[in-house]
Amino acid sequence: MSAAAALPGEPKVDLAAARAHGLTGAEFAAIERILGRVPTFTELGVFSVMWSEHCSYKSSRKHLKTLPREGANVVVGPGENAGAIDVGDGWVAVFKIESHNHPSYVEPYQGAATGVGGILRDIFTMGARPIASMDSLKFGAIDHPRTRYLVNGVVGGIGGYGNCVGVPTVAGEVMFDPGYNGNILVNAFSLGLARREDLQSARARGVGNPVLYVGSATGRDGIHGASLLASAEFDAESEAKRPTVQVGDPFTEKLLIEACLEAIKTGAIAAIQDMGAAGLTSSSSEMAGRGGLGVELDLDRVPLREPNLSPYEILLSESQERMLIVAEHGREAELAAVFEKWDLHAVVIGAITGDGRWRARFRGGVVADIPVAALSDAAPLYDRPAAPPGRAPIETRPAAAVARPEPAAAMRALIASPNVASRRMVFRQYDSLVLSNTVAGPGGDAAVLRIKGSRRGLALKVDSNPRACALDPYLGAIATVCEAARNVACVGARPAAITNCLNYGNPERPEIMWQFVRGVAGLGDSARAFNTPVISGNVSFYNETEGRAIPPTPTIAVVGTFADVSLNIKHCFSLPGDLVVLVRTAPPSLAASEYADLFRVAGGALAPIDLVRERRLLDGLVECAQRRLLRSAHDVSEGGMAVALAEACFDSDRGLGAEIEPVATDGDAEAWFGEGASSVIVSAPAENLKAIRDIFAPLEVRPVGRVAAAARLKLGRWFDEDVATLRRLYEEALPGRLGRHD
Amino acid sequence: MRAKVFVTPRKGILDPQGRAVEGALKSLGFGAIGNVRVGRFITLEIDAPSRAEAESAVRQICERLLANPNIEDFRFEVDAE
Amino acid sequence: MRAKVFVTPRKGILDPQGRAVEGALKSLGFGAIGNVRVGRFITLEIDAPSRAEAESAVRQICERLLANPNIEDFRFEVDAE
Amino acid sequence: MKWGVVRFPGSLDDGDALWALRDVLGQEAAPLWHKEESLGGAECVVLPGGFSYGDYLRCGAIARFSPIMKSVARFAADGGLVLGICNGFQILCEAHLLPGALTRNRSLAFVCDFVDLRVENPSTPFTRAAHRGETLRLPIKHGEGCYVAPEDELRQLEERGQILLRYVDERGEATDAANPNGSMRSIAGVANDRFNVFGLMPHPEHAVEAALGGVAGRKIFESIAGAAR
């Protein structure tokens, strides 16, 4: 039996205190059983964060296990701080995506900034140098009174942090939808590169090895922050109980990146992990847990930003820019020297033990003494009931209450609609060039990065499709994976692996759990079909305000690889006279489309998706790129084919246009503005058409027009417009609605 | 009337600017300096029938725009001139 | 001793922050406000044998680090406490 | 020719400058650590982009006190060539090696984009590979790139030809719309009155490869390499 004593003046620990900490009666009883006594107040805090949804994945673990995690290219699967794949020539790409939704709603600039900081630490803790970031953003309706403030804060924070640490933000997505009015989503992705032999682990080893603390001092930041906020619904009352907001310090992060990567090279590090949610507690117990060992911490040695923090506060603080390192015994001084070079101080605050216990000492006494396993593997696991809502959510809009607009007007409105218009005002605030790897930055389909000293390269994109997921959480998840993979294949890269952030409402409600389970199934099925294992990810539940959940939003990032990055394909037309060709897996529909949303018409149900045909499309794009058959390729997404054609003309320098033959009845909305099934617009010399047909067979490959020297876009007989005019609509829409930036 | 507004990082909140300045001063040899906090100083002119009304307007402005209540405190002075 | 330092954009120098605040105030309906200038407000603690010595140190700090004489003015106060 | 690229703890484009010089342009270039005073025999010192010491106070305000900057100041006084890119430009202004100052962009937002620049004075060591009025397309990425200086200073800069680059539109005119940050007189780069110190907000090191942003930046590096020869 363990001994840990309460501190004088500490609150009493009982069932009520446990409930206030978000623990259930059964969970509290389990804690008493594990310890053989009533926990101390400090221990109660520790259990509450480690057993929170955020840290324990207690509602999702069972389902996440069904995802395909293995593949020939997988070097590190889920379980470590981030996953890693082999990308050739001895390089591995390490990547992950994470949510920072609630903190960003409360304090948009710092919330988003610290979200970027957190995901970067997950990457360099693996021994990889972060080389690219992406951001997936969901805001409320564009005219909602808080939206403008939130956009400015979130985008400012992402840029403010990413730009200052020197990691380019190369792609992302932004969506506006009233479903996020009270609960925005900020999902941050980061990718790093490492030599395979330099990969680090967060698995503690070596009884007696010292535990080092590096980085910013500990303050009262975010205590019961991320973990509890992310585990409890949001309402007006919680605004008042706000914990101390975390403030990001990107300069310290930059020092940590350089110092940690240099320290790793010494070989004196046995294990390393960032202090993320539940800070010192989770990092120390997780490292010990993975290694099957114990750890003892001396809290009096933890560097503090202000005096008189209690052990509870020290252990639960979520102060940013802190790392925990298990050093090889006797090599502390070597590590300290590296950190001094970067003006950081490494402090020994404890040691690895062999007794499998997680123990914390403070002012001569033991304040927590818990079996490590109880905090990690033995955390509760739930199989929550899942059931579809009583009524199928298909027709949420009044069917054809409004007459469909005249097609040319619809085109102009779509080009300027908040979910289609240019995202330049957002990505212009991000340094997308630093590190000199960005072959294609934001603005095209997927971002393209080269790997210096090699012919190889990477492509990345993050996507989500909450409208489709709201109609059918299973098909919606599949459609999302298809879109992200298609974006990657459009630039010519082979989709290689997936990371995901699953944003849903309260899992204690069966219909939300059902959305989640169906989403995971869709993700799993498509990942298997594309041979793109899911190597890392994050679950964000409780995205609700006053009982209203966000639309189910699995955010999917796909990373692809190039054997030869010089074969990458741009999304814009490049030569007059080239054939414009539509390649698609099935006819489009208005279901879950921007057109249906904008003009409030009934879009109907989602059609089933044939993953074999989807795979054919991806493989075909990659093969076309490798054989240099295409001069451009652009994915059809929001706004359908008509919008995709316009976007393919928007290249500032060349000033080309296109003439597209009537593809259907003139102005037929399904044909021109439909979405749904996968479609790609490619341009190619006419003589390549046969080869392209052969590659994509049996998919529909249909020449629809020509690239034109005159900068006009002509669509059938119903649309004929100057490209510059269209482009102005496209570029000025968001600045016009959200406040111009120059 | 003229108003001066002082916005400071709230106690307990990390102040990376203050830390950076403190570090720089130390390395410049100003060792006897500590607890540096960096905030904003805003001056403005305001037309109001009375000082009390000016004060109430400035307070509102601080709350709504000049200070971020999540991380900052503010104080202000209004002088008739 | 405690020192307060006020750094303000020099007259004639463009102050985009001040302008942005002014614009935002107008659109929030605070029309009677003008000439907004946004500067920095720095507080620090200083150990010095006398107030005069503290003042001379703070002046140096302002000149060397806290303000850029090309574009900013500064003012400071030192209080014994 | 031998180049030294200064590395402050928060430098970000130092690796890019080294890459451009060494791997792309085949020059001899080495990093210089901010805590040291040696310039390693460099014939041109580059102060790269980034956030030298976090730059939370004012960009470049703290960097100017670093040991390496003492040497850079001495080197410049002796006529050595110094190139400050972005943060490097800010540092040179703070260190009074260049006139004026760089303040928050007029938009108050960070801006990353490609801009057109007009070469105003091609008879300097930094621009001699270009011709007068030539347009260079280079990327910018900064939050504090608004160049300001007193009126009489600006007049002098103009008269002495110290303004080397201006932001222009596609027709080569220095319009307000083409000015990305509100810089006075659309100034993107200035030299000192001896023309051995040059600071610019755009990033020539990010425009030396056709596949990655064009090759206009080579003009700057080739000018310097040619001048030293």
Ligand SMILES: Nc1ncnc2c1ncn2[C@@H]1O[C@H](COP(=O)(O)OP(=O)(O)O)[C@@H](O)[C@H]1O
């Ligand atoms: N938040 C963001 N950050 C960076 N880049 C973004 C962001 N949002 C959109 N982009 C970029 O804008 C382009 C269009 O994005 P999106 O509409 O999502 O493309 P698609 O419809 O092909 O998926 C892409 O290049 C994307 O990377």
Ligand SMILES: [Mg+2]
């Ligand atoms: Mg998209």
